[in-house]
Structure formats: C-alpha cells, structure tokens
Amino acid sequence: MEALGHTLINLFSNTFLHLFNQKLEHTMMRFVEWLQQPWPWYIAGPLIGLTVPLLLILGNKSFGISASLRHICAACIPANIPFFKYDWKKESWNLFFVLGIFLGGVIAVTYLHQNTPIQLHQKLVDELAVYGITDFSGLIPNQLFSWPQLFTLKGFLMMVVGGFLVGFGTRYAGGCTSGHAITGLANLQLPSLIATCCFMVGGFIMANLILPFILML
Amino acid sequence: METNTDFEVRSLDTACINESSLQHKWYHQIKYLIVGILFGIVFVKSEVISWFRIQEMFRLQSFHMYGIIGSAVVVAAISVWFIKLFKVKTIYGEPIVFHAKQFNKGQVFGGLLFGLGWAVTGACPGPLFAQIGIGATVVVITLFSAIAGTWVYGLVRNKLPH
Numbered sequence: 001m002e003a004l005g006h007t008l009i010n011l012f013s014n015t016f017l018h019l020f021n022q023k024l025e026h027t028m029m030r031f032v033e034w035l036q037q038p039w040p041w042y043i044a045g046p047l048i049g050l051t052v053p054l055l056l057i058l059g060n061k062s063f064g065i066s067a068s069l070r071h072i073c074a075a076c077i078p079a080n081i082p083f084f085k086y087d088w089k090k091e092s093w094n095l096f097f098v099l100g101i102f103l104g105g106v107i108a109v110t111y112l113h114q115n116t117p118i119q120l121h122q123k124l125v126d127e128l129a130v131y132g133i134t135d136f137s138g139l140i141p142n143q144l145f146s147w148p149q150l151f152t153l154k155g156f157l158m159m160v161v162g163g164f165l166v167g168f169g170t171r172y173a174g175g176c177t178s179g180h181a182i183t184g185l186a187n188l189q190l191p192s193l194i195a196t197c198c199f200m201v202g203g204f205i206m207a208n209l210i211l212p213f214i215l216m217l
Numbered sequence: 218m219e220t221n222t223d224f225e226v227r228s229l230d231t232a233c234i235n236e237s238s239l240q241h242k243w244y245h246q247i248k249y250l251i252v253g254i255l256f257g258i259v260f261v262k263s264e265v266i267s268w269f270r271i272q273e274m275f276r277l278q279s280f281h282m283y284g285i286i287g288s289a290v291v292v293a294a295i296s297v298w299f300i301k302l303f304k305v306k307t308i309y310g311e312p313i314v315f316h317a318k319q320f321n322k323g324q325v326f327g328g329l330l331f332g333l334g335w336a337v338t339g340a341c342p343g344p345l346f347a348q349i350g351i352g353a354t355v356v357v358i359t360l361f362s363a364i365a366g367t368w369v370y371g372l373v374r375n376k377l378p379h
Contacts, residue, residue: 035262041284044263048285049292051256053300056313058248059239063293065343069367083371096246097253098346104257105266105350112262120269121278128272139267140339140353147355158337163345163359165334167366170342172327172377174318177341180328181286186293187315195324202332207275211337 036114052183061093064179066170068098131215154217173198239309260347268339275336321379 055061072095074088117136125136133143149155170176173195175184181199184192263285264270273279299305300313307313335341338359340348345363348356370377 038264039259039262041263041281042288044259044265045285045288046292047259048256048265049289050296051252052293053296054252055249056297056300057305057307058252059245059309060307060311060313061249062316065341066367069342069364070371072364073368073371077368079368079372081368081371083374084368093246093249096249097256098343100250100253100255101257101260101343101346102253102350103250104254104259105261105347107254108258108261108347109351112258118264118267118269121273121276124269124273124276124278136269138353139261139264139269139351140348140356141268142353145268145353145355150355150358159355159359160362162334162338163362164366164369165330166338166340166342166345166359167334167363167368168370169327169329169331169334169366170363171367171370172323173331174321174323174327176331176343177286177335178343180324182289182293184318185290186297188294189318191318191320191324194320195328198325198328199332199335202329202334203271203275203336204332205329206333206336207272210333214337 032112035112038114038119049182049186052186055097059093062179063183064094064175065098065101066167066176066179067091068094069167070171071095128215131212133215152217154214157214157217169202239311256343257347257350260344261351266340266344266347266351271336271339323377323379326378 052063055063070084071088071091074084074086075095078084115137118139120136128134128141133141135141135143143149144155144158146155150159166176173180175192175195177196177199180192180195185196260266265282265285270279270282274282297315301315305313331341338345340356340359342363345356345360349360
C-alpha cells in the first residue's frame with residue numbers, strides 16, 4: 001500500500017514537472033520570438049529614457065553621445081587645437097558607452113534578428129520606388145549605403161557630406177538627440193528645446209526639399 | 218598635457234561636464250559598456266537606427282519615432298525630478314549634479330546643420346555605432362566623416378558666431 005502511494009506521488013510529480021518544463025520551454029520560446037520582433041515605441045522609448053538616471057546614478061555621467069566624437073579627436077588628433085586640449089581620459093566612460101552601442105548592434109543582429117522586411121508607410125514606399133529604392137530587407141537601404149555607392153556622387157553626398165554635417169552640427173549645437181533632446185529636455189533646459197526644434201527644422205528641410213534632388217542623382 | 222578647464226568651453230558639451238572627482242581603475246568603466254550594449258540592442262530592435270524610420274519621421278508618416286523620443290523624455294524627466302527631490306546619490310555616494318545650459322547661437326546654426334545631416338544619413342551619432350554593429354560596414358566612412366566634422370568645428374570654432 002505504501003509502495004503504491006509512493007509510485008502515485010512519483011508519477012504525479014513527474015507529470016507535473018514535465019508539464020512545468022514544457023510550459024517553461026514554451027514561455028521561453030515565446031519570449032525569444034517576442035524579442036525578435038520589432039519592439040514598439042512604448043517599450044523602447046521608456047528604456048531609452050531610463051538611460052539618463054542610470055548613467056547619473058552609476059557615476060554622475062550626463063547622457064550624451066556626440067561628445068564621444070570630440071573625445072576621439074582629443075585622443076587621436078588634438079593637433080594643438082584648444083577645443084581638444086582637455087583630459088579626455090576623464091571622459092573615457094563615453095567611449096566605453098559607444099563601444100557598447102556597437103556591440104549591442106552585433107548582439108541584436110546575431111541573436112535577436114528576424115528576417116522580415118521593414119513595415120513602412122505606403123506613401124514612403126511609393127516615393128522611394130520613384131528613385132529606384134525597392135529593397136526593404138534591411139534597416140538601412142543597401143541600394144544607397146554600400147561600398148560601391150560610396151564612389152558615386154549620390155553616395156558621397158549622403159555618407160561623406162552627411163556624416164560631416166552630423167559631426168560639425170552636433171558639436172556646434174553642443175549636443176545631439178541624446179544630449180539635447182533627451183537629457184536637456186528632461187532637465188527642462190530652454191537652450192535644449194531650441195536646439196531640438198532646430199534639429200527638426202533641419203531634418204524637415206533635408207527630407208522634403210533637398211533629399212529628393214540627391215536621390216534623383 | 219594642458220587641460221582646458223574653462224567651464225564655458227566644457228559646458229558646450231553635454232558629456233564634457235563630468236563632475237565626478239573620483240579616480241577609478243579602468244574596469245569600473247565596464248558598467249558603461251554594459252549600459253551601452255543594452256542601449257544598442259534597444260536601438261536596433263526599435264528600428265531607431267533605420268534610415269527608413271527617420272524618413273517616415275521627417276515626412277510625418279509615422280508616430281513611431283515621436284513616440285520613442287517623447288516617451289524617453291517623459292521617463293527621463295520624471296527620473297531627474299525624482300533624483301532632485303530625494304537627493305539621490307551615485308553608487309559611490311557622490312551627490313548628483315545638474316547644470317543649466319547657456320543659450321548660444323550655436324544651438325540654432327549647429328542644430329540646423331545637424332538636422333540636415335540627420336535626415337540624409339538617417340542617423341544621429343548613437344545610431345552610427347549601432348549601424349556598423351549590424352553589419353553596415355560602409356557606415357564607418359560616415360562615422361569618420363562625422364569625426365572629421367567635429368575636428369573642423371574645433372579648428373574654426375573661434376571664427377563662428379556663438
């Protein structure tokens with residue numbers, strides 16, 4: 001009688017454990033599948049916002065990314081320019097941070113990648129088709145951003161001149177989307193609001209008035 | 218090496234105001250690497266680094282980017298308010314300091330120039346690093362060009378209206 005009881009208990013617990021494991025496996029798979037999909041704005045936005053207090057609490061660091069470009073200049077090519085003569089090593093946390101962003105990209109594409117084309121507004125798809133951009137398989141249009149494209153006038157304007165404007169403009173403005181639009185606005189700074197509005201105005205002008213001519217090249 | 222300690226010059230840079238006076242061994246920086254990795258993953262998975270999403274934003278065709286930036290600002294603002302209210306300290310026990318930004322014309326001129334660059338490259342400085350990470354190796358050139366732009370700004374800075 002006792003033996004039967006033990007067997008029953010064993011049987012019960014084994015079945016239960018098995019079911020639990022199955023359930024856990026299922027949940028994990030669902031979770032990974034969910035992670036692989038594009039994340040909605042209401043998940044991504046708050047996570048990006050939490051970077052601000054996290055960096056402050058970890059070591060009084062003010063969230064900003066474009067300054068890393070300045071630290072790279074200060075570390076590699078200071079050329080006796082006063083703007084690059086400061087103790088960049090004290091700011092090296094920023095370089096670790098951007099190295100992390102790069103590695104985050106590697107991890108996301110290796111483990112959390114889903115091979116489906118990006119879902120875009122139909123108007124944008126139609127507009128880009130006019131310029132022959134029909135490949136939506138990646139996050140970045142490989143018909144525009146690729147090594148062979150770099151040696152065309154269009155590619156040169158988009159990558160080399162565009163990159164220059166990003167580096168020059170952010171430093172002239174004293175910050176980029178992270179330093180002004182997120183950190184600055186979160187600290188209720190009027191200069192950051194002005195800067196953010198100017199970023200948007202510049203972007204609207206480029207995307208709607210100038211970029212069509214570049215894409216026609 | 219001569220160090221530029223002029224607060225005005227430093228304050229032009231968000232990340233150049235680093236008030237922590239503590240000296241740490243290099244491995245203390247690993248925590249910023251980890252925050253960067255998590256941040257980079259969010260960047261990729263939310264498609265913030267996509268040239269296409271930036272085009273949608275500047276054509277008012279999608280709420281996605283506005284939702285991300287807007288909710289990030291709200292969460293960051295509540296956190297900053299909370300830190301100020303409860304005088305939260307860093308993990309090393311230092312008080313957290315905030316600095317008021319000074320207005321200068323650079324925020325207008327530089328802001329407009331950056332906006333032009335943002336819409337054409339489809340990336341602000343952060344996404345540039347993540348784009349290289351997902352395998353768009355040619356973005357290395359865009360990054361180098363951005364570093365060159367920063368360097369030229371440093372060179373001609375005194376001649377520009379501020």
